[in-house]
Amino acid sequence: MSELRQNLATKEWYIIATERAKRPMDFNLDDKKREQQEYSTECPFCPGNESLTREHTHEIKMNGKWVVRSVPNKYSALQPEGNRERVDKGVYRKMQGVGYHEVIIESDLHNDNYYKMPVEHIENIIRLYIHRYREFISDEKVEDVIIFKNYGSSAGSSMAHPHSQIIATPIVPTPTRSILESAKRYYDDHGRCAYCQMISEELHEKTRVVTSNEEFVVFCPYASGTPFETWIVPRTHRADFCDIPEDEIHGLAAIMKDIFSRYYYGLEDPDFNFVIKTPPRDESNDRSFHWYIQVFPKITKIAGFELGSGMYINVTIPEENAEFLRAIDIKNIKE
Ligand SMILES: [Zn+2]
Numbered sequence: 169m170s171e172l173r174q175n176l177a178t179k180e181w182y183i184i185a186t187e188r189a190k191r192p193m194d195f196n197l198d199d200k201k202r203e204q205q206e207y208s209t210e211c212p213f214c215p216g217n218e219s220l221t222r223e224h225t226h227e228i229k230m231n232g233k234w235v236v237r238s239v240p241n242k243y244s245a246l247q248p249e250g251n252r253e254r255v256d257k258g259v260y261r262k263m264q265g266v267g268y269h270e271v272i273i274e275s276d277l278h279n280d281n282y283y284k285m286p287v288e289h290i291e292n293i294i295r296l297y298i299h300r301y302r303e304f305i306s307d308e309k310v311e312d313v314i315i316f317k318n319y320g321s322s323a324g325s326s327m328a329h330p331h332s333q334i335i336a337t338p339i340v341p342t343p344t345r346s347i348l349e350s351a352k353r354y355y356d357d358h359g360r361c362a363y364c365q366m367i368s369e370e371l372h373e374k375t376r377v378v379t380s381n382e383e384f385v386v387f388c389p390y391a392s393g394t395p396f397e398t399w400i401v402p403r404t405h406r407a408d409f410c411d412i413p414e415d416e417i418h419g420l421a422a423i424m425k426d427i428f429s430r431y432y433y434g435l436e437d438p439d440f441n442f443v444i445k446t447p448p449r450d451e452s453n454d455r456s457f458h459w460y461i462q463v464f465p466k467i468t469k470i471a472g473f474e475l476g477s478g479m480y481i482n483v484t485i486p487e488e489n490a491e492f493l494r495a496i497d498i499k500n501i502k503e
């Protein structure tokens with residue numbers, strides 16, 4: 169029997185199709201191309217090729233050389249110039265594509281990857297995210313800031329060099345609004361943050377927890393639509409990602425290295441997306457929302473039913489996914 173499961177915080181339903189349950193070895197995991205070289209002459213993100221990108225907006229340096237930097241996206245989805253006046257034309261409405269779209273160049277090495285980066289380096293990536301986020305949100309035209317990563321061609325990435333992206337939008341996207349409202353309703357009903365509730369349940373039950381440290385817990389959500397999907401959730405309640413205190417940045421970097429090493433070694437370096445879920449402007453002190461990172465490995469394809477209904481069929485069981493990822497002994501892997 170398959171079953172439907174509902175996510176406590178977001179109220180989204182997912183189909184867990186246990187009869188179609190697959191183990192990692194049943195997925196086609198080996199048709200990916202990865203860069204082997206530390207440097208590429210044609211890559212605009214490699215050191216020395218800075219003139220191939222637009223002027224950087226921020227960078228963090230070590231020994232006089234940049235190690236992470238942000239640049240405006242060459243094919244920007246939104247532009248800083250303009251206003252966010254709604255224009256009605258008959259029954260339809262439009263506005264200018266105002267906002268920001270930047271690329272975070274995550275490393276000076278063309279073939280770098282979270283599993284092999286020093287934790288201190290990942291800390292710098294996080295600091296750059298926070299820096300750019302704060303700058304965008306200080307612009308009155310910006311309502312929401314979305315930080316995400318596409319890794320590999322099936323996840324939508326066209327550049328091999330390690331990078332992530334930030335888009336600052338002049339509106340609040342509808343799914344964001346929906347998640348916020350679900351969290352608010354849960355808070356009204358229970359007097360408690362749904363995410364805090366989920367963390368204590370997961371830590372108590374243990375079956376879906378993949379890894380944890382003092383500040384963060386990583387688990388496969390009870391209701392999730394993607395095989396091996398994980399959520400990286402801070403133990404301390406904080407609505408806004410950018411309010412993460414300096415002394416927790418190390419914990420976040422360490423847990424990111426941990427979980428992405430598990431994906432790399434256990435699932436043979438899958439393509440993936442992640443998105444940092446953080447509230448839009450003016451909702452950042454909300455007691456009902458709790459920031460987290462949602463990670464979606466790309467090992468199955470999205471098809472018509474998912475696109476049409478917004479409801480996902482997960483062909484794996486979250487508890488089994490967690491057990492598999494938990495068992496990977498990342499400390500004793502020899503390359
Ligand atoms: Zn490069």
Ligand SMILES: [Zn+2]
Nearest residue numbers: 361364405458
């Ligand atoms: Zn919370």
